[in-house]
Structures are given as structure tokens and as C-alpha cells.
Amino acid sequence: MTRRLMVTVTNRTYDAPIPTPGVRICDICGRPVAARDKNEYTAARARLVVDRGLCVCPAQAPVRAPSLI
Secondary structure, eight states: OOOOOOOOOOOOTTSOOOOOTTOOBOTTTOSBOOOSSGGGOOHHHHHHHHHHOOOOOGGGSOOOOOOOO
């Protein structure tokens, strides 16, 4: 016997970005982008990540550092 859990998830991709001071938001999807340092991890940012998810847009990907070899 297999039991399955059904979870309803609302797609909020097209909602307007929430203006939150101190949280960098993607211009494309309106989700918070990856943090650059530990000072960006705030309660406001955590709420947005839980509510909207984290940005995975290719335009927001971090620039690769040059090779040291």
C-alpha cells in the first residue's frame, strides 16, 4: 500500500515584486537573489525566500572568478 501526500502550491511567479529594504530582488522573476555575504541573511530575506523561493534566473548567476592556475 502506497500513501501519497497532496500539497497545493500557488505559483506566484507573475506577482509584482515586494519592495523590501535591504533585500536584493531579481528584476526578472521578483524573487530574492543569492546572498553575497553573511550580512544579507536577514529575517525579511528569509520571509521572501519562504514565500517566493530563491531566484534561479540565468541572468542572475554569479560571475565565475578567473582561474588561479
